[in-house]
Amino acid sequence: MANEVATAAASGSAATERFHQDKSPFDAVKDTPKERVDLLAREVLGAIHETIRKHKVTYDEYNALKAWLIQVGAAGEWPLFLDVWVEHVVEDVATAHRHGNKGSIEGPYYVPGAPELGADATIPMRDGESGTPLLWEGSVTSTDGTPLAATVELWHADNDGYYSQFAPGIPEWNLRGTFATGPDGKFRIRTIQPAPYQIPTDGPCGKLIAAAGWHAWRPAHLHVKVSAPGHELLTAQLYFPGDPHNDDDIASAVKPELILSPVAGDDGSAKVDYGFVLDPVQG
Numbered sequence: 001m002a003n004e005v006a007t008a009a010a011s012g013s014a015a016t017e018r019f020h021q022d023k024s025p026f027d028a029v030k031d032t033p034k035e036r037v038d039l040l041a042r043e044v045l046g047a048i049h050e051t052i053r054k055h056k057v058t059y060d061e062y063n064a065l066k067a068w069l070i071q072v073g074a075a076g077e078w079p080l081f082l083d084v085w086v087e088h089v090v091e092d093v094a095t096a097h098r099h100g101n102k103g104s105i106e107g108p109y110y111v112p113g114a115p116e117l118g119a120d121a122t123i124p125m126r127d128g129e130s131g132t133p134l135l136w137e138g139s140v141t142s143t144d145g146t147p148l149a150a151t152v153e154l155w156h157a158d159n160d161g162y163y164s165q166f167a168p169g170i171p172e173w174n175l176r177g178t179f180a181t182g183p184d185g186k187f188r189i190r191t192i193q194p195a196p197y198q199i200p201t202d203g204p205c206g207k208l209i210a211a212a213g214w215h216a217w218r219p220a221h222l223h224v225k226v227s228a229p230g231h232e233l234l235t236a237q238l239y240f241p242g243d244p245h246n247d248d249d250i251a252s253a254v255k256p257e258l259i260l261s262p263v264a265g266d267d268g269s270a271k272v273d274y275g276f277v278l279d280p281v282q283g
């Protein structure tokens with residue numbers, strides 16, 4: 001496996017396959033009135049028409065767009081494309097009402113069912129997993145301060161920026177775990193600090209990035225889903241101070257309140273305190 005390399009097509013098709021394993025996304029919107037579909041579709045198309053008129057888009061450009069869109073589908077990169085350039089606005093809208101943590105995008109690399117490890121545990125990792133060891137302590141509370149018996153699912157890239165199950169040669173649940181807080185809401189997690197992550201550059205999304213003169217970087221981040229009975233699910237990412245891409249994340253998913261404040265231990269490890277506040281479900 002060691003000589004197998006991660007490719008956009010492989011991680012793209014894995015992300016597409018993963019997305020299709022979830023329950024049908026159409027079920028949740030099956031009662032959407034025609035009027036809303038009509039409104040949204042017309043406004044999106046209208047914005048495209050407006051751009052074409054404003055910038056006098058040519059047939060050559062239109063055909064290149066058509067070819068590129070076909071390639072995005074063929075490479076399985078729709079999850080990548082949407083999660084990088086669209087999801088952050090959906091997330092902002094969805095969590096704007098919250099008094100607790102607002103969250104951040106899920107991205108394409110979440111897998112449910114990671115090993116259950118309790119309140120005080122080390123995430124699955126390889127012998128000698130490279131990267132700065134990270135000890136993370138925190139607690140989960142409701143907006144009124146009540147501690148919550150909660151579930152904290154954590155997943156993140158390794159020190160080379162790769163996710164298990166989406167890059168070859170990494171054990172299935174590497175750097176993926178499900179932690180359960182006690183009734184006091186507390187958890188203590190041992191993992192490693194992930195590296196900054198470059199979205200795959202060898203596929204159609206990479207082609208867009210190169211053609212537009214953008215960069216492909218996301219800052220180093222930890223992904224979490226935090227849930228507790230009677231509370232809204234929190235999907236978030238946590239970032240590290242000083243990362244050059246905190247200010248220009250390709251996925252526009254950094255919020256100041258999600259940047260950790262780790263302190264260096266004597267042994268080269270890092271220690272961080274960060275907890276979560278969940279909003280009760282209304283009504």
Ligand code: DHB
Pocket residue numbers: 079080081083084105106107108109197199200218251
């Ligand atoms: C992508 C990858 C991520 O790790 C993430 O958090 C968001 C998006 C991506 O490759 O699309």
Ligand code: FE
Pocket residue numbers: 107109197221223
């Ligand atoms: Fe990620």
